[in-house]
Amino acid sequence: MGLKVLVIGSGAREHAIAHTLLKGDSVDQVFVAPGNPGMASDGITIVQLSQHNQAALIEFAQSNGIDYAFIGPEAPLIDGIVDAFEQAGIKTFGPSKQAAQIEGSKTFAKELMLRHGIPTARYQSFTNLEDAKAYVTEEGAPIVVKADGLAAGKGVTVCMDLDTAYKALEEIFVDHRFGSAGSSVVIEEFLEGQEFSLMSFVRGNEFWPMPISQDHKRAYDDDKGPNTGGMGAYSPVPQIPAEMVQQALDTIVKPVTQAMVDEGYPFTGVLYAGLIATKDGPKVIEFNARFGDPETEVVLPKLTSDLGAAIKAILDGGQPTFTWDEHRTTLGVILASNGYPLKPQTGVAVPEFDLSADPDAHVYYAGVKNTDDGLVSDGGRVLLVETTGDGIADTQRKVYAIVDNADTTGYFYRHDIGAKGLRGLND
Numbered sequence: 001m002g003l004k005v006l007v008i009g010s011g012a013r014e015h016a017i018a019h020t021l022l023k024g025d026s027v028d029q030v031f032v033a034p035g036n037p038g039m040a041s042d043g044i045t046i047v048q049l050s051q052h053n054q055a056a057l058i059e060f061a062q063s064n065g066i067d068y069a070f071i072g073p074e075a076p077l078i079d080g081i082v083d084a085f086e087q088a089g090i091k092t093f094g095p096s097k098q099a100a101q102i103e104g105s106k107t108f109a110k111e112l113m114l115r116h117g118i119p120t121a122r123y124q125s126f127t128n129l130e131d132a133k134a135y136v137t138e139e140g141a142p143i144v145v146k147a148d149g150l151a152a153g154k155g156v157t158v159c160m161d162l163d164t165a166y167k168a169l170e171e172i173f174v175d176h177r178f179g180s181a182g183s184s185v186v187i188e189e190f191l192e193g194q195e196f197s198l199m200s201f202v203r204g205n206e207f208w209p210m211p212i213s214q215d216h217k218r219a220y221d222d223d224k225g226p227n228t229g230g231m232g233a234y235s236p237v238p239q240i241p242a243e244m245v246q247q248a249l250d251t252i253v254k255p256v257t258q259a260m261v262d263e264g265y266p267f268t269g270v271l272y273a274g275l276i277a278t279k280d281g282p283k284v285i286e287f288n289a290r291f292g293d294p295e296t297e298v299v300l301p302k303l304t305s306d307l308g309a310a311i312k313a314i315l316d317g318g319q320p321t322f323t324w325d326e327h328r329t330t331l332g333v334i335l336a337s338n339g340y341p342l343k344p345q346t347g348v349a350v351p352e353f354d355l356s357a358d359p360d361a362h363v364y365y366a367g368v369k370n371t372d373d374g375l376v377s378d379g380g381r382v383l384l385v386e387t388t389g390d391g392i393a394d395t396q397r398k399v400y401a402i403v404d405n406a407d408t409t410g411y412f413y414r415h416d417i418g419a420k421g422l423r424g425l426n427d
């Protein structure tokens with residue numbers, strides 16, 4: 001009998017996790033709670049339970065003979081879902097509540113890095129407007145203002161001038177734009193260089209890195225418009241040299257996982273390092289305690305080994321096997337609702353894509369729901385179209401052949417995913 005896995009979450013990331021689990025020989029059935037109806041076409045079983053209803057999820061896992069749970073998003077991790085599941089005797093892949101603070105609190109992450117000499121932007125935290133403003137004035141622009149706590153990637157303002165920085169601080173302390181997430185703020189040195197995402201499977205001080213990828217955080221082409229949860233990604237990132245990645249493993253991933261063991265909150269799960277390739281080497285802009293979205297949708301398709309068996313091995317104390325297709329390029333484009341990220345207009349029919357000409361292509365669904373008229377949009381990021389090709393230009397051509405030919409009225413997407421990879425490091 002094969003494994004039964006319960007994935008928690010509802011986005012394109014969880015769709016990719018579930019789909020990849022099902023591709024391996026060891027997994028028979030994947031449940032996703034709460035999932036979304038777009039996943040059903042891939043043989044994934046949707047369970048209508050909230051990701052916050054720990055008691056109901058535990059009851060479901062126990063009565064359905066789940067072998068282990070895999071937690072996708074940050075919110076349940078920070079709520080302590082892993083601690084609750086494990087107390088109930090359910091094996092769970094993800095960090096404990098304490099370890100998840102590496103994502104949940106920017107101050108926690110920064111202090112950990114400082115204690116262990118992990119390269120990151122210089123910073124100070126503040127809990128009141130006057131001191132924060134005085135620091136910004138002293139440091140000058142460019143400078144980065146971050147609401148502490150979780151603001152889903154949207155609590156960060158990169159300020160190229162001082163006025164923008166003062167405004168960002170006022171939004172946090174006076175307008176309380178980020179609710180309780182804004183009761184304290186981290187002000188950071190601006191790091192110059194290209195961003196890349198380095199994710200690793202982790203168990204304590206052991207880790208198994210994945211191929212790197214690059215997200216596109218701004219809403220519109222040429223990195224214009226507001227920051228979003230991510231508009232597309234590709235992998236590998238050829239302009240980031242292999243030595244830079246090795247340096248990141250040696251000076252960031254290795255010491256931070258060891259530090260978490262040494263300080264008494266060992267990390268199990270996926271550790272995401274959001275890095276900037278500066279002229280002084282890689283530096284951390286953030287850690288996440290989970291798979292990145294949309295990075296997962298372009299990294300997992302490169303896995304050529306059995307994901308479900310590897311996660312089981314990690315949870316059972318064995319040695320997992322991960323092998324990757326390091327040669328071909330994967331690239332994914334997010335289709336977002338018009339108005340995203342400020343005011344997404346939802347309820348629009350979800351486009352159909354013609355994948356018949358491209359056997360490598362796949363659609364991963366996120367903010368969608370079922371109605372009598374079929375699938376409609378139900379959130380900002382609605383789906384991601386991903387494919388595999390030979391190099392960035394070929395893969396862009398393949399993916400945009402699919403997206404450009406669909407009726408995407410009511411939606412928008414970026415037309416330049418992967419463009420930085422074509423231009424090189426000095427972009």
Ligand code: AMP
Nearest residue numbers: 121144153156188189190191217285286
């Ligand atoms: P975060 O939510 O911390 O990932 O920040 C969102 C985005 O802001 C990042 O993806 C970067 O593009 C940018 N950013 C964050 N911190 C810095 C920094 N110290 N220097 C330059 N850009 C940054």
Ligand code: GLY
Nearest residue numbers: 215230292293294
């Ligand atoms: N793509 C960035 C994130 O998942 O936070």
